[in-house]
Amino acid sequence: MNNYMKLEIPSKSQNEAFARVVVAAFAAQADPTIDEISDVKTAVSEAVTNAVIHGYENKTGTIVISATLTGARLEVTIVDYGVGIEDLEQARKPLYTSKPELDRSGMGFTIMENFMDSCDVISEPGKGTTVTMVKTFGRADDTEA
Amino acid sequence: MEVKFKKTGSTLIVKMFGELDHHAAGFLRSNIDAKLNRSDINDILFDFQGVNFMDSSGIGMILGRYKIVSLKNGKVLACNLSPRLMRIFEMSGLLTKITVYNSERDALTGA
Numbered sequence: 001m002n003n004y005m006k007l008e009i010p011s012k013s014q015n016e017a018f019a020r021v022v023v024a025a026f027a028a029q030a031d032p033t034i035d036e037i038s039d040v041k042t043a044v045s046e047a048v049t050n051a052v053i054h055g056y057e058n059k060t061g062t063i064v065i066s067a068t069l070t071g072a073r074l075e076v077t078i079v080d081y082g083v084g085i086e087d088l089e090q091a092r093k094p095l096y097t098s099k100p101e102l103d104r105s106g107m108g109f110t111i112m113e114n115f116m117d118s119c120d121v122i123s124e125p126g127k128g129t130t131v132t133m134v135k136t137f138g139r140a141d142d143t144e145a
Numbered sequence: 146m147e148v149k150f151k152k153t154g155s156t157l158i159v160k161m162f163g164e165l166d167h168h169a170a171g172f173l174r175s176n177i178d179a180k181l182n183r184s185d186i187n188d189i190l191f192d193f194q195g196v197n198f199m200d201s202s203g204i205g206m207i208l209g210r211y212k213i214v215s216l217k218n219g220k221v222l223a224c225n226l227s228p229r230l231m232r233i234f235e236m237s238g239l240l241t242k243i244t245v246y247n248s249e250r251d252a253l254t255g256a
Contacts (some may be wrong), residue, residue: 013168038198038229047202049167095238103174103209107201107237114236 003029006066011056011080013049015117019065020044026067027074032137039115040135046108047078047131053099055082055129072137081128088121148173149193150180153253155187156222162195165231167202174206178213187219190252194225211242220244224252 005026009015020041027040044065051063067076085091091098092113102127112119116133123129146169147162157180163169180186189210193199211221224246226234234240246252 013166013171016166016168017164020235035229041198042200042233045166045198049200049202053167097205103170103202103205105201105205105208105237107204111201111233 002068002070004066004068006064008062008064010062011052011053011059011061011082016045016052019048019063023065023067027069027137030072030074030137032072033040036135036137040076043112043119043133043135044076044078045116046112047133050108050131051078051080051082051129051136053104054085055080057083060139073134074137075132075134077133078131079128084125084127084129085121085123086125088123092121098103103138146172147222148176150176152186155185155219156253157186157188158192158249159193160192162171164194165203165206166197166198166200170206173211177210181210181213187214187217188222189214189219190222190224190249192249193227193230196227196230199230199233201233201237204233204239207239207243222246222252224237224249230231237239 007019007022009019023039023044024037027037038048048063061080061082067074089094090096092109094110095106097104116135118134120132121129146164149160151158159177191207207221214221221243223243225248226245234245
């Protein structure tokens, strides 16, 4: 199956649930397991939440979510045009957060990396951030609990 | 997200229903903190039975409440975690701070 989708939303926290459900519904075409769908939902939620909180720092900007299905391979990209990330290596460290005062756990990128097969981040300060994640459904190592 | 509160002794029981994401975490945080300010509460028990989704915003919300009750030597407990939520708890190191029980009853009796 080959298919694609594109979704554009303002960076409101209400849209976090909307975005993850849309991508999960799109991915469902490839017949993933319930666990695989939950992995996708969680990873998309993390990326979109990062765009809302960090990318736009709770001001309103545009988030673009696109996804392609190539057979059982899902590739999903989340783009914001916000502040960008100065130090990517630091941002990706487990438990690191630039906003501890907001009760952020610093686990966003760790969850994306764990729940998807890959997670690539491109960011430029002042320009924005692009997160690209890939997951191929039906791989044995995805089904472990 | 919907939330129901119950108080047993000095424990605030927080029963959550729905999806615990960033949007819901803000709502929960203000509701819980209002209760923590007002009454004689030492411990918090989070009941996850009705939670069908949680991401790292949920972890952050729980850690934030843990910091508050820890100042008064209080504890944070959790019960009714699905295997998936358990995995997220493990991944984020929450299990070193929070004791997880099978049920609300077990949590309240410390079983």
